[in-house]
Amino acid sequence: MNISGNTIFIPGATSGIGLALAHQLRAKGNTVIVGGRRTELLDTIAAEGSGLHTVQIDTTDAASVATAAREVLDAHPDLNVIITMAGIMRVEDWSTPAGFLETAEQTIVTNVLGPIRLIAAFIEHLRSMADATIMTVSSGLAFTPLRATPTYNASKAAIHMLSESLRLQLAESSVRVVELEPPAVRTALMPGHEENAFAMPLDDFVTEVIGLIESQPEATEIQVENVKFLRYGEARGDYAQVVATLNHLDPHGS
Template sequence: MNITGNTVFLPGATSGIGLALAERLRDAGNTVVVGGRRRERLDELAASEGFDTVLIDTADADSIRAATAGVVSRHPDLNVVIAMAGIMRVEDWTAGPEVLASAEETVMTNVLGPLRLIAHLLPHLQSRPDATIMTVSSGLAFVPLRATPTYNATKAAIHLFSESLRLQLEGTSVSVLELEPPSVATDLLPGQRESSFAMNLEEFADEVMAILRDQPDVAEVQVERLAFLRRAEAEGRYAETVRQLNAADPH
């Protein structure tokens, strides 16, 4: 991925990792469109950050359809989409069927959201001479955190979807990148911003941009801290990594 001269759409980027990357992509010389569910927050970002913005709820199929059509209409040179939106919930599957409400919402947002988004934008991206789809999985796609079973599963699904989509688009103008964050100091979970285990947000975003700049053909965007999780099975330390990760889990 060339990190300059693009038109980039980041749904789910009104805070956290998405906003940090949106700011850096803008500063690198890209036109950036930020999507989110809160109109007042979008208006604030348009005024203070200079982004174009679009109202989108990635858990709602009709909202995705309308928002993607609007972005393509306003920005026919759109050539990069980064599917940032996601939620993470602590769940206790021993507590009974009431866990399903949270689990289903997580699947809707984290799996169906990106799939619908990509399905609506892919025909347009295929018409561009150089386009990129960036999905967002997690280190928890590779090693499970006990407290978040459905989140882990959704990120594993995004990982394999990304791998499969890359195979289908091989030889076309559309590249598929997968961003695989470790725990980052954001508000994804209560208390995560203050966690000593979480990577500083600014350091994470800077390292991601450096990877994209220095490795334009990279398929999996992995900061060095992710190696603890991503390489656990290949290095024969999976069981020990599961133990260490969950011993450190504050939940």
């Protein structure tokens, strides 16, 4: 992905990683459209004078995705990048169905079905562009599980494999598939996450991401240094120790 000269749509960018990334991509000379469910947040972003465009979208609603896609393409026919940022992360208790089933279903609809709907809505247009990119957003937890969030982990593993598969299918087209793999980042994704001492500061994360896109335009996975501990545990042969460290467990199971 080239760092500048793009028209980029980022659903799920009214806060956190999405909004910070939108601002930095705008500063690099891109036209950026941010999407989100809450009109009051979109109105605030539009009123800030940052040059970001806005559109309302709820990726859990197929009709909303279709409507937003038409609105974006009508206003920005040169769109050539989508970043499927929208996602949720929830703690689950699998000791009883009442403790996890509703949350698990919401997570899959948002984190897996949402990106699939987005890609489906834009793929025909992107294939018509001379140079286009689909950037998916997985997680370090796609590769090393966090005990408290089983379905989130599974949803991000699904996004990783979806990205790998789409890259194979689109290899002969003009569309690149790039996977962004965040570590823990200090955002409001989960309660208390913004104060998590083990999470990466948001500005540091986004600055490193922008630097990687700029220095490695042909990269298929965007990995800041902090995520590699989780990403490559199995390849290094220390997967059990990585799982134990992440979950604060004794690696010997005691």
